[in-house]
Amino acid sequence: MTNPAYPSPPPPAPAAPGPTGPPGTPRGIGVSILLAIVTLGIYTYVWTWKTHAEIKNHSGIGVGGPLGFVIYFVVSPVTFFLLPSEVNQMVSRAGRPSRVSGMTGLWILLPIAGPIVWFVKVQGQLNEYWRASGATG
Known part of the structure; x- marks a missing residue:
């Protein structure tokens, strides 16, 4: 019999689900920057x-490829905060420390070097996570 003055504790919250799909593809940071320059941003x-699609397919987190593309096309500054936030959630859910967060998007405010620093940080964190998750490349 339980004492009404001391109610039983609530059941523990279920653990966050782990990865659900295959890891994404590690991408060369220098090659990606070069491709962005050569294709004039395309x-x-x-x-x-x-990137959005791989995060969604692997972890179930995020907006996915098509919506991520639309957000970037219509209001690109949002992507600079959204994408590192999704990466942070995915990495943290796997119990690993993340070097990026939504605040990483503030790098975009620094002219010329800011977007490069942002990309190096985000793609670097992704490459590390994908390789630790079993991706090759």
């Missing part, structure tokens, strides 16, 4: 679509 749309 590759950034491809990269955004693929």
Whole structure:
């Protein structure tokens, strides 16, 4: 019999589900920057679509490729905060420390070097996570 003055504790919250799909593809940071320059920015749309899709397919977190692409196309500054936030959630859910968060998007405010620093940080964290999850490349 339980004492009404001391109610039983609530049941523990279920653990967050782990990865659900295959890991994404590690991408060369220098090659990606070069492709963005050579294609006059078109590759950034491809990269955004693929990255959002890989995060969604692997972890179930995020907006996914098509919506990520639309967000980048319509209001690109949002992507600079959204994408590192999704990466942070995915990495943290796996119990690993993350070097990026939504605040990483503030790098975009620094002219010229800011977007490069942002990309190096985000893609670097992704490459590390994908390789630790079993991706090759």
